[in-house]
Amino acid sequence: MDQRISFVTLAVADLARTHTFYVDGLGWTPELYVPGEVLMIRAGEHLVLSLWAEGGFEAEVGPVRRGPGLVPVTLAHNVRTEAEVDEILDLAAAIGADPVSRARRRDWGGYTGYFADPDGFRWEIAVNPGPVGALVLPDPGE
Structure with a gap:
């Protein structure tokens, strides 16, 4: 079996509200949207x-x-910089994410904060130091 994740699937209480949050608010592009059933976003x-x-x-x-x-x-x-972390957390707050935990430096060396989507799923916005942090970022030219 390949070592990878293909889908992250979350059950949401109100799909229309979720669409508004991710597509209209965060500006993400749906790959598939069936109102009342499913929203799929390439991540x-x-x-x-x-x-x-x-x-x-x-x-x-x-x-x-x-x-x-x-x-x-x-x-x-x-993301690559602390400024990007703060910018994304500000965007989440502006579109109604609640709660939003402001970013701070963590004991393990990173800089992270959190926001919740309309169903309470927590998103961590992070700068991670070292090789694992670099592993999850696309090449700068992409």
Whole structure:
């Protein structure tokens, strides 16, 4: 089996609200949008973010756990500079992301902050030092 991830699939409560957040707010381009069913966005060379309406997700995968607390998943978007981290967090706040945790330097050497999409999925916006941080970034010319 190849060592890779092809899809990150998230069950969302309101697909139209999710579309507004990702497409209209963040400016991402859908590969596929079926209102009321699914929104698919290419998130990398061989990676798709699939946002399913909860009903369809539950019909195929099983019941969604509900209750207080955080969704136990984070998605990361890495950038090259601290200024880019701050810019993206400002954009998320401007389009209504709640909460937004301002970026700060972490004990492990990175600079990161978080925002939540309309369903509470946390996005980490990060500058990661060292070889692993460089591994996840496209070449500067791309």
